[in-house]
Amino acid sequence: MALRDTSLPESSGPLVAPSGAAPALDPAERERLLSGRHHDPHALLGAHPVDGAVVIRALRPYARSVHVVVGGQRHALTSEGDGLFSAVLPLDAVPEYTLAVAYADGEHETADPYRFLPALGELDLHLIREGRHEQLWKALGAEPMTHQGVTGTRFTVWAPNAQGVRVAGEFTCWDGTALPMRSMGSSGVWELFVPGIGEGARYKFEITSRHGGRFLKADPMARRTEAPPATASVVTASHYEWGDADWMAHRGDVPVHEAPFSVYEVHLGSWRPGLTYRQLAEQLPEYVRHLGFTHVEFMPLAEHPFGPSWGYQVTGFYAPTARLGTPDDLRYLIDSLHRAGIGVIMDWVPAHFPKDDWALARFDGDPLYEPGDSRRAEHPDWGTYEFDFGRVEVRNFLVANAVYWCEEFHIDGLRVDAVASMxxxxxxRDSGQWTPNVHGGREDLDAMAFLQEMNATVYRRAPGVVTIAEESTAWGGVTRPTDSGGLGFGLKWNMGWMHDSLGYMSHEPVHRKYHHNEMTFSMVYAYSENYVLPISHDEVVHGKQALVSKMPGDWWQRRADHRAYLGFMWAHPGKQLLFMGQEFAQGSEWSQEHGPDWWLLDPGYGAEADHRGVRDLVRDLNGIYRSTPTLWQRDTEPGGFQWVLGDAADDNVFAFLRYATDGTPLLSVSNFSPVVRHDYRLWAPDRIPAWREILNTDAARYGGSDVINPDDVKVEEERITLTLPPLATVWLTPLQ
Incomplete structure (x- = not known):
């Protein structure tokens, strides 16, 4: 178990006899030290003055001999058994020294970890105790550094219930005996600076619980991990030089609810299976820019042991998944997207964590990150643990994690998963499986406080970032500011709109008139929150079918419905999100194993009308959307929307106006029946003399039947007369 410091030369120098044997350790203290249960190993190991001399004691299991080197002179340490070596040196004060340790493979010289003062400051410890350390990753975990003139790594971990904690790694042959950590008092933090250990070293923490159990745990604050299924943490530091200063300076110029926001949701590991972060950077930004999306949203990228969880069962909250490369490789991808003018949203999962015994679960032998009450700790749906939102250190762990992704990876937004479950x-849970709050209600007051703290902290520290809630109930005030009692999110997924509109579209057109309100009901509550309209991964897996396959009828009708629905969605108040593969009407459900069916776009497949046409429509929808403030400036204002025709249930027709802040309108008309409606009359404001069709989802270039309105449409007596193509949406703007 050779602890090596490769920055120091091989030992040399004359051998000097020590002045005598060191005083024996108290048997109880010795036993606690060797068994990994000592809270202050620095009191026993290292150099200590005694009666005009200095005692030096080292713990080096499996060493053949140990010498202390002072000023070029070597002093042999005497073996005390069990890997302990000691000597008394005739010195007036504790010197700077190194240890020359001989193992079977040779002798290695290293600085002694137990001659260093703590490498963690009192302010850090105070903030950790208070649960207010907003850059927690700079205080806990593994930090390569130079300390007291020596290079190495500072290891720190929060384990307040442990009897003892030791560092174990490939540099100790995964035996922590030689590197016990010291307790930093009431903070619950353990610390040790280990000279000579640098970037790339694999490690874990060997914890002895208060019950006597001993086990290895990955670092909760690890910023890099081994690629699964391996589970070790990896010492790392970022050396990336960002090139997105202009993007970062201006991303918050316009509030997100008043800006264009069209999101392409991506499972990064399967978008182009086999590509690394850096290889994806060569393809993804160009693809997204070509289609005109303003943002990408990555499904969770924090490290997770089980790939088919899609990243929603996180074990390494501070570590990007190593499956696709290093943390700096991910920074390169995000930087590339920013330089292409594309924002980056990341799914974030603070609701729960898996029970893997090497990770957060019962971290120091007792419930720590999870509540102590097993009824509250167990998540009934996912076989995971929930976080203890009432514990300040746990809240700090999560709040700092949100800040970490924004500050260290320049993430532009966090989509928070499973907010309702929090x-x-x-x-x-059934009756008897939960306990009401102090007011007798069912609301989790601690979770509310956590979400408010997280949102307030992120918005304060990371200007221009947006937080987005996946919240599936009618909880009031999700996007209301925290100072008004809201949760403080910037946007919320509109799960009701998604459910109702997809329900409507799944019916045969002849039956849709009986479900007409499913398409209009969203406007009853459209301004209760700041909404995103999501067609996400959840809607195209597990038997739910791809978007185009949800539609009834033959293949032509399905594609037509798909196009018409996208036209309706892009015109509806709210931002848009579309999962990969749906932009070209992939017919099969998403598969994590092989990703989107890119072959459908192959010209040899005859995909021009079928799939390329749909992709061209998405490109044009985004292009018009981004250049038309009418479609996004007043998403959250009732004055930005007006029904023109909301009760034409027998016709399956919906028509409405959108307005920009300067009053400029856009007319959207959707005909969700498979018949052409000639001479269809609609009300129109008489202040506009004529309208021009700017988008028609039935156009031939999109794969439609090309029933269009080629001529300008004049307003006569507050009426316009249109030809409505079958299963199509048309957009019209005032003739300039």
Whole structure:
């Protein structure tokens, strides 16, 4: 178990006899030290003055001999057994020294970890105790550094219930005996500076619980991990030089709810299977820019052991998944997207974590990150643990994690997963499986406080970032500011719109008139929150079918419905999100194993009308959307929308106006029946003399039947007369 410091030369120099044997350790203290249960190993190991001399004691299991080197002179240490070596040196004060340790493979010289003062400051410890360390990753975990003139790595971990904690790694043959950590008092933090250990070293923490159990745990604050299924943490530091200063300076110039926001959701590991972060950077930005999306949203990228969880069961909250490369490789991808003018949203999962015994679960032998009450700790749906949002250190761990991704990776937004499961004490629980809050209600007050703190902190520290809630209930005030009692999110997924509109579209056109309100009901509550309209990965897996396959009828009708629905969606108040593969009407469900069916776009497949046409429509929808403030400036204002025809259930027709802040309108008309409606009359404001069709989802270039309105449409007596193509949406703007 050779602890090596490769920055120091091989030992040399004359051998000097020590002045005598060191005083024996108290047997109880010795036993605690060797068993990994000592809270202050620095009191026993290292150099200590005694009676006009200095005692030096080292713990080096499996060493054949140990010498202390002072000023070029070597002093032999005497073996005390069990890997302990000691000597008394005739010195007036503790010197700077190194240890020359001989193992079977040779002798290695290293600085002694137990001659260093703590490498963690009192302010850090105070903030950790208070649960207010907003850059927690700079205080806990593994930090390569130079300390007291020596290079190495500072290891720190929060384990307040442990009897003892030791560092174990490939540099100790995964035996922590030689590197016990010291307790930093009431903070619950353990610390050790290990000279000579640098970037790339693999490590874990060997914890002895208060119950006597001993086990290895990955670092909760690890910023890099081994690629699964391996589970070790990896010492790392970023050396990336960002090139997105202009993007970062201006991303918050316009509030997100008043800006264009069209999101392409991506499972990064399967978008182009086999590509690394850096290889993706050569393809993804160009593809997204070509299609005109303003943002990409990555499904979770934090490290997770089980690939088919899609990243929603996180074990390494501070570590990007190593499956696709290093943390700096991910920074390169995000930087490339920013330089292409594309924002980056990341799914973030603070609701729960898996029970893997090497990770967060019962971290120091007792419930720590999870509540102590097993009824509250267990998540009934996912076989995971929930976080203890009432514990300040746990809240700090999560709040700092949100800040970490924004500050260290320049993430532009966090989509927070499963918010509803956090907010309700009785979520998926029957009577007797939960306890009401202090007011007798079902709301989780601690989770509310956590979400408010997280949002307030992120918005304060990372200007221009948006937080987005996936919240599936009618909880009030999700996007209301925290100072008004809201949760403080910037946007919320509109799950009701998604469910109702897809329900409507799944019916045969002849039956849609009985479900007409499913398409209009969203406008009853459209301004209760700041909404995103999501067609996400959840809607195209597990038997739910791809978007185009949800539609009824033959293949032509399905594609027509798909196009018409996208036209309706892009015109509807709210931002848009579309999952990969749906932009070209992939017919099969998404598969993590092989990703989108890119072959459908192959010209040899005859895809021009079928799939390339749909992709061209998405490109044009985004192009018009981004250049038309009418479609996004007043998403959250009732004055930005007006029904023109909302009750034409027998016709399956919906028509409405959108307005920009300067009053400029856009007319959207959707005909969700498979018949052409000639001479269809609609009300139109008489202040506009004529309208021009700017988008028609039935155009031939999109794969449609090309029933269009080629001529300008004049307003006569507050009426316009249109030809409505079958299963199509048309957009019209005032003739300039």
């Amino acid at each position: 907010l309700y004490l009785d979520y998926s």
